[in-house]
Amino acid sequence: MSKFQLLIQQQMNEIIFHPFLFGALVSLFLFWAITKWFYKPAANKKLPPSPPKLPILGNLHQLGSLPHRKLQSLAEKHGPLMLLHFGTVPTLVVSSADAAREIMKTHDLIFADRPQSSVSRRLLYNFKDVSVAPYGEYWRQLKSICVLQLLSNKRVQSFRSIRDEETALLVNKIRKSSFPVNLSEMFAELTNDVVCRSAFGRKFSEGENSKKFLSLLIELLELLGSFPIGNFIPVLSWISRVNGFDARVDKVSKELDEFLEGVIKERMETPNEDKNGANFVDILLDIYQSNSSGVSIDRDSIKAIILDVFAAGTDTTATVLEWAMTELLRHPSVMKKLQIEVREIVKDKQDITDNDLEKMQYLKAVIKETLRFHTPIPLLVPRQARKDVKIMGYDISAGTMVITNAWAISRDPVSWDEPEKFEPDRFLNSSIDFKGLDFELIPFGAGRRGCPGIAFAMATTEFVLANIVQKFNWKLPDEGKELDMKEHPGVTVHRDVPLLVAATHYHS
Ligand code: HEM
DSSP states (O other): OHHHHHHHHHHHHHHHHSTTHHHHHHHHHHHHHHHHHHOOOOTTOOOOOOOOOBTTTBTGGGSOSSHHHHHHHHHHHHOSEEEEEETTEEEEEEOSHHHHHIIIIITTTTTOBOOOOHHHHHHTTTTTSSSSSOSSHHHHHHHHIIIIIISSHHHHHHTHHHHHHHHHHHHHHHHHOOSSEEHHHHHHHHHHHHHHHHHHSSOSSSSHHHHHHHHHHHHHHHHHTOOOGGGTSGGGTHHHHHTSHHHHHHHHHHHHHHHHHHHHHHHHHSOOOOGGGOOHHHHHHHHHHHOGGGOOOOHHHHHHHHHHHHHHHSHHHHHHHHHHHHHHHHOHHHHHHHHHHHHHHHTTOSSOOHHHHHHOHHHHHHHHHHHHHTOSSTTOSOEEOSSOEEETTEEEOTTOEEEEOHHHHTTOTTTOSSTTSOOGGGGTTOOOOSSSSOTTOOTTOOSTTSOTTHHHHHHHHHHHHHHHHHHEEEEOSSTTSOOOOOEEOSSSOEESSOOEEEEEEOOO
16 A cells, blocks of 8 residues: 555645645645644543654654555554554554454454545446445445356356466467566566456457557556545645646546446447356346346446456466565575476476366465465555444444554464564465465455455466476576565555566476
């Protein structure tokens, strides 16, 4: 979420250097005076500990460019439940497995809402998608479409040929690539193409119109990850109108809508008769037109769900692959052990089957350790309290935003031995999994609002990783030099610099 912080910093700069400085300062002063006058903290409430805050900004200035790291340090001082203030928004920060269990299991129903922003309202069809829809009957119906129809194990299996073909293309690209291979770029392309083919039945990396869609998606992700200052200090909402941010949101939303309308129209005119080869648009159109499953969705719902799948499913999976390869290159003994496992199971066969993947226990351990050590969305997706509730003896008010620092939880020495070490073996004799039942490892969240895309994401991650470690030997281009491990700020935390590597084809 640090686009968040970057944006706030950017917007603060704009306040300071902008010709509208005077207006901003006057608004802020009035706002501060009014809130001071009316706001009286509840005397009889027991609130979680809070770090000291500034007037108006609250704790916004303490987030830094990588908030998961800053919030971890704050939690070390103030405890696993902290109450921060992002401008006027009270925000509960959760930093231990026990506290996360209270939120996502014991009181899951109370925390089943998401905070709503004007950006997601405009980009996601007035909250008609799954990930930001308010908790209620509409969200329940969409979530069940995702879990039972779009992202079920059976559906994920039906996309097997897409994974096969796209992974074969990746392997070919690596073979032909000039030195060094830019793996970060290749993983991003692959995950986009896999999601695109699963959603539309074709890719967007080919053809002019399709390239436009790709650049719109990149903008969508950027905008969804941004938090204009007006979200936290409502009196400053006008800044987004004046600095062109609102106009950019409107433009991206309009152009995405035109593209998706085109895809839907085309599919309605020439429906896909092959039920086994159905893609997400086919399935959603079928539900829309036949009112099957007793669910009624409209055209906007279809477009919003498709955008969700792109926003949630591409960047995240590419990040896991990127960090997994990074750690394998930094730990040659782990790479060797993984290659031995994969090559022994595959032997001299041409293709890796789902059955082979099932047997690759070390591969699964490497992926789990990557999700622990480099949690792709370190602060998960924020929730919001629907009612007043007591958590660990503290009073939490309805409307409080909740941020779970899953990154800090999976490095908590209370739950993990030597948490700062990348050590996949820790999972070999352990039943801990990432599916939302073990709160020390929750990269996909948990409970009602937990991620429905785990099977989809894992199918791609396991298959791609198994193939590239089997078919190539890998080295850093400059062996004497330490790999740069800096993280790039964002909702999904990538490497700051692309992963460049040397690959040699392996012959069994
Ligand atoms: C490594 C890959 C992925 C990671 C780390 C990830 C992580 C997450 C997280 C942390 C949440 C919020 C959970 C919560 O609030 O408890 C979430 C929600 C969601 N994810 Fe994923 N995700 C991944 C892949 C996918 C894929 C591939 C899809 C779809 C194709 C997907 C679709 C969704 C949707 C629709 C939601 C919203 C669920 C709701 O609000 O009810 N995700 N994901």
